[in-house]
Amino acid sequence: MGTSIKDRLLKYKFFCRVRDALLKLRYFYVDNEIHRRYGKMNSDITFYVIRNYTVEAGWGSILNYICLHLKYAIDNNYVPVVDMMNYHNAYEEKGDYKHVNVWERYFEQVSPYSLDEVYKSKNVILCGRSLANRGYIGNPSTPEFERYHELYKAYIKLKPAIFEVVENEIQRIRKENEGRVLGIICRGTDYTYLKPLYHAIPYSAEDTADYIKDNFSEYESFYLATEDRAIYDFFVKEFGKKLYTTEQERFDPTEVKCYLSEFTQQNEIDTREKSIDYLKVLYCLSACESITGAPCGSLSVAVLINGGSYKYYKPLSRGIYKE
Numbered sequence: 001m002g003t004s005i006k007d008r009l010l011k012y013k014f015f016c017r018v019r020d021a022l023l024k025l026r027y028f029y030v031d032n033e034i035h036r037r038y039g040k041m042n043s044d045i046t047f048y049v050i051r052n053y054t055v056e057a058g059w060g061s062i063l064n065y066i067c068l069h070l071k072y073a074i075d076n077n078y079v080p081v082v083d084m085m086n087y088h089n090a091y092e093e094k095g096d097y098k099h100v101n102v103w104e105r106y107f108e109q110v111s112p113y114s115l116d117e118v119y120k121s122k123n124v125i126l127c128g129r130s131l132a133n134r135g136y137i138g139n140p141s142t143p144e145f146e147r148y149h150e151l152y153k154a155y156i157k158l159k160p161a162i163f164e165v166v167e168n169e170i171q172r173i174r175k176e177n178e179g180r181v182l183g184i185i186c187r188g189t190d191y192t193y194l195k196p197l198y199h200a201i202p203y204s205a206e207d208t209a210d211y212i213k214d215n216f217s218e219y220e221s222f223y224l225a226t227e228d229r230a231i232y233d234f235f236v237k238e239f240g241k242k243l244y245t246t247e248q249e250r251f252d253p254t255e256v257k258c259y260l261s262e263f264t265q266q267n268e269i270d271t272r273e274k275s276i277d278y279l280k281v282l283y284c285l286s287a288c289e290s291i292t293g294a295p296c297g298s299l300s301v302a303v304l305i306n307g308g309s310y311k312y313y314k315p316l317s318r319g320i321y322k323e
Contacts (some may be wrong), residue, residue, distance in 0.1 A: 032128040039120035046123040047113065048078035052103075054129075055088045059278045060297025062089070063156065064138065067304065068131045070110065070151045071144075078125065080110050080155070081118050091275045106275060108157040138300030140308030152304045162279065169280040170287045173244050177221035180311075181244070183285040183302065184208065185293030186235070188228025201318040202294035205231045208316060209238045212292065215314070223288055225281045225298060226250070246284060248277035292316060 050069040052062055066082060073080040084092070085101040092102050101115055118124060137148045158166060173181065187202045203211065212222070222243050224235050229250040235243055282298060285291060286305035290312035293299060299315060 034126040036124045042121040046078045047118045048073040048080045049126045051083045051087045060301045063301045110155045136300035138303035149307045166283045180289040181221045182219040183288030183291040184224045186226045186231050187294040188231045200295040203316040205234045246280045
């Protein structure tokens with residue numbers, strides 16, 4: 001005899017309760033701080049593990065996020081440490097997960113302690129992600145901006161080899177142009193295709209160029225940051241030899257129908273090269289005299305590095321993406 005409709009319905013309801021309980025457990029784990037005791041070491045220290053688990057985020061968003069958690073850790077007398085080994089991220093390479101802290105490939109650890117020691121210690125807090133709701137912190141008009149800038153200077157240190165590459169790129173841009181430089185951020189590809197909720201709606205390339213011509217006519221040199229090949233081609237036509245960029249992989253916006261990090265993995269694009277190119281762009285933007293463009297992680301971090309000393313700081317937004 002087959003199972004009755006009533007029995008099947010009861011089984012389905014039980015399945016739903018179990019599923020919902022597991023989902024709540026999963027999202028509680030991600031959204032909230034988790035306090036752990038992994039061993040007996042460092043009983044007089046409370047470690048605060050800044051765990052990055054947004055696989056679609058680029059360096060701009062990651063660094064913005066880390067600065068938010070740095071402030072929280074320091075304000076509470078915790079010892080921060082960044083973990084990009086036990087959580088998937090956009091810059092991991094094959095074999096990195098659970099074996100290599102990707103953060104330490106490009107940056108110095110933010111405290112003298114290794115992950116190995118932290119995960120043998122008595123008092124460890126795994127960060128939640130609720131702080132991310134505070135958004136982008138690189139805004140000189142906000143009361144806490146100077147504090148975030150100081151934390152960035154004190155804790156976010158490029159590895160010496162990466163610093164040399166980045167500094168060489170900054171010097172190249174400075175030598176090739178004859179005057180002051182306006183930094184321009186023009187987002188495309190996944191940012192405009194996916195329309196991520198509550199993110200700023202960027203100006204189009206055409207509107208950005210018109211705004212620059214109307215408001216920055218005194219500038220003869222422009223540094224463009226974009227991952228979109230069509231936007232890049234448009235700006236080359238508009239500004240010609242006045243335009244400077246960092247050589248990097250750019251993508252056809254008609255082909256990118258998912259997060260850019262996923263697209264680059266699918267197409268086996270060199271992760272390390274992509275990562276270093278992004279860092280070059282961030283630090284070159286920070287070295288410009290003025291900056292304009294889409295409010296995003298790149299703009300936030302460029303301003304954090306710069307310390308708000310731009311002559312002009314002009315975010316360009318058409319509002320935010322909504323449901």
